[in-house]
Amino acid sequence: MNSTRDIDALIDLMAKLPGLGPRSARRAVLHLIRKRALLLSPLADQMQQVAATARECLNCGNVGTADICDICESEKRANGELCVVEDVADLWAMERSGVFKGRYHVLGGTLSALDAIGPQELRIPRLLDRVQSEGVSEVILALNATIDGQTTAHYIADQLEGQVQLTSLAQGVPIGGELDYLDDGTITAAMRARKQL
Numbered sequence: 001m002n003s004t005r006d007i008d009a010l011i012d013l014m015a016k017l018p019g020l021g022p023r024s025a026r027r028a029v030l031h032l033i034r035k036r037a038l039l040l041s042p043l044a045d046q047m048q049q050v051a052a053t054a055r056e057c058l059n060c061g062n063v064g065t066a067d068i069c070d071i072c073e074s075e076k077r078a079n080g081e082l083c084v085v086e087d088v089a090d091l092w093a094m095e096r097s098g099v100f101k102g103r104y105h106v107l108g109g110t111l112s113a114l115d116a117i118g119p120q121e122l123r124i125p126r127l128l129d130r131v132q133s134e135g136v137s138e139v140i141l142a143l144n145a146t147i148d149g150q151t152t153a154h155y156i157a158d159q160l161e162g163q164v165q166l167t168s169l170a171q172g173v174p175i176g177g178e179l180d181y182l183d184d185g186t187i188t189a190a191m192r193a194r195k196q197l
Helices: 005-014 022-034 036-053 088-097 124-133 147-160 184-192
Strands: 081-085 103-106 138-141 165-168
Touching: 005 022, 022 036, 081 088, 081 124, 088 103, 088 184, 103 124, 124 147, 138 147, 147 165
Parallel strands: 081 103, 081 138, 138 165
Antiparallel strands: none
16 A cells, blocks of 8 residues: 555645646655655645635626626726736736736637637636726737737627727737736836727
């Protein structure tokens, strides 16, 4: 019988996390075991709590523990600006910068003919509904500067042409860059220098 079966299973699971390979996962698990009372038990409890309560916001696609997230609930954020991002990690990166004070819309990815991802597989129809129903005056396309990101931005711009002011992030976001990997200063500069499409 393998006396380390449970530990090996934990290492295998940790290795599936972004940024962790088998060696990093092994080091992390060993550290957690050494700090069992301080880290491992509270982490296990918190993970169980999040697994039971985490859900996507029905309005924007953000992740939280309520059906409607705090950003969508806040009347202070209802300023007519709607920032469209690909992923929740991008939303969190924008929030970390503190530069945007409106509401968000998470697409859940980008259009991709190769992967058979069309507008219906993303939250694009919901975005179009929100623009009409929430009195949106500006849609800021804060999509990653990749080919799929730019294709998605152009598709959304075509769908919303003449209905609302459309802008996109400008300087500071490198071609091929992803928002989640940018520093707060770069995101701030890009948001302040956004341009009309």
